[in-house]
Amino acid sequence: MGDEPRQATIEALEDLYERRYHVFLRVGEAIVRDVDLAHDVVQEAFARAIRGRAGFRGDGGLEAWVWRAVVNTARSMSRERRPPAPSVEELSADRYAMSGRLVDDDIRELIAGLPERQRLVLFLRYYADLDYRRIAEALEIRPGTVAATLNHAHAAVKRVLEEVSA
């Protein structure tokens, strides 16, 4: 993984895309709940980044700037199109069991039921491994707000974890 580039060149964007495509896809799917739509999100977000690359001021990182595009594109596509609910069988086949059991539907519904900002912060923190500053740049909020939002999200998840392990 290279250092953060200072300009949003097509080359730099391609490098970022190739290196982190699967991470972008994962966050996209977490937002729109459909992997095919998530691929569209990533493709469209990077296309927009290319078209708007002259507007990259370089004061934040390029990756955070692209994450902003991915998140905003995912949000708008999610509003435009309601994705089909995945079947229980499909989820069951794909799920990794935390403790040897299949994932509880309650856990999945809890994540989906969190306020949007809490979900986004969780996804960017755990899937994309972004630090607070980059999450703040991607979501256009203050780092302090990121920390508080993450705490609230953790509290909500903790409650379900305790129920599951009981």
Add this chain to the structure above:
Amino acid sequence: MSDFQAGVGNVLDCYVPLRLDRRPVWDEVIARSGAGSSPAEPRFRFGGRWTRRLVLGLALFVLVLALGSAVAAAFGRSPFGQLSSWLGRSPGVPAPAAEQAGFEKRNGASYASFPRNTRLRLIAQATVAGRSFSLLGFRNGGSFCLRVVPSAAPALRGVNQCVTLRELQRSPAPALVASTAYFTIKGGGRAEAVFGFADNTVRSVGIVRSLAGQQRVAVANDVFLAVHAAPENPIYDPIVQVSAQTVNRRSFVLPFTTLGAAPLLAVPSYLRRTHVVLPGPKTVEARLPQAGIAWLDKREPRGQAFSPSVLSFGLKSAHVPFSRSVEPDPGDAYRIAFSFIRIGTIPAPDRVAWGPVPGKSIALHPGMLLLCYAELFPLRPPPRLYPCSSAARSSALFSSGHVLTVSRVYREAFTRVSGLAADGVREVDLYLAGGRVVPAALRYNVYTVEAPSSQWPAKLVAFNNAGRAVEVDLIDKQASQSVVTPCPVARVSTEALPATTRRYERLDLANGDVNGRPVLGQNKTDVEGDLGRPDARRGSDLLYGLLPGGDAALRIHFAARRDLTRAVWLEVRDPDAIDRRIGHLLRLQPTVVQQRIATAYPTYLHLFAYGSQPALLGCSGTLRNRRGNLEIQFGLDPNRPSQLYLRLSDPRVEQGSTP
């Protein structure tokens, strides 16, 4: 990462998996953007030093084309650029005569050998702990091969790794780790090496270890060799990152897995595991009529002649009516050999041979005909163990319902998967979690393939002539990608020490006493007489000093031994517990505890250094005293990895061997 964060991570892993079967399509992005190959944004700038670099780059490109056009062109747009020292030239200097001779001796004695006229080049040397290690290089067809061996012992097997052009082309970074190497140094200590290739743009390679920090080595002749000295029984200190630094000051992390990371059958909670969706067929699509190898059953002379070592069976007489070896890949010296062996006289009636199914053996008797096969690795001595079938037909070499045999040799950089393929298998492909599909070399029913370990898990798929999958094997049954992280820092109590120490907090690791009285091997009455009434009883355990979460400051476990119920182990989780020589044990990091015990109690020897067996023991260490009557296990609770514990036991009492 705390236990809770690990739990959140696991939940989110379940929420959305990593979809490595999906492929990035940059061309589609370009098409959507309408940018195309925009002339408004050239890939490089003109003027000044950029012009000079451009001119120089063009000149070099032309030169490379003239010297090695086919190989140079093959690199294409890969991040891994040119190996100018290797293209059309020979890197380094001719190997010294002793090292060339040592290689030729080892090569000549190996059943899987490189071409006889292979000439080595000495490319690099490194010295640690007064010992010099040589990095030698040579070409084998389209592969670039490296060999690390002690300079003073050139005929040793050493560590040898060839990297194909394919892997260099697909490297995501301008450098690539070929292999690691571990050597024992006479007189004590070890040498640990990491070596590989780097293209023209790389200036140095950095190796970061969890405890030892960073080691940086320069790149020369398009290779790097980093050798690190370690003590004889080192504390587990995994390599956590390998990186390349280029001449224009960019840094790239190289794919690398930590020894002990794969395969993992049990994953402690501090090892991250990400569920991946492997590409390729998920189920069998067609069946072959029967697994077998016709040319073998008919004893047709395919491949090369081969003479097995019947001494490995403990036999003094045996007849080998037919024996051949097959090299599936001309660019790879790996082979599989087949032998029909008729048993003559046997020295002992209970002599056995290993069957093709692991764990099953075959009782030998005179006159018996076996069909055996063996894997032959480059520069290794003749194999001593041969899986054999007493049915003496090829179909018995395959497990029921399978048309492949699968053998895996794992190393941190590359893993080899090899075996037999039944008649009717036209192609064998390895599907990697990274999304790649690597075709195996397949010839005369023998296949082999090497792929980067960092792209595991993986599955092997065999296809018939119609392109239908006839076998799908998840390698090692691992469907999740695991990442070993260094043992986390233990959460150490910073609360003020109490004014007084309770009876059950006073330990003596010299003899396992608590409050100056023996506990291990004692009955409950004696223990309660010394320590007082417990605060709780749980099954047959006595608990003293209840802690939040249901733990006890001291827990003593009793079990029946020779008709008596005795204390077999005691476990301490109390940060206020104190050893008379070391102090407050559970207010120290485990590595410090290990050092303090070794210093204060020299009668203890390391069985397992802390963290040295991450897959089996997790983040824990074990010491045992020289008499063998006291054992200390310490470290992080595998279920709650931020919590420290220490356990004392008498192995003899545990095993019931004491009166």
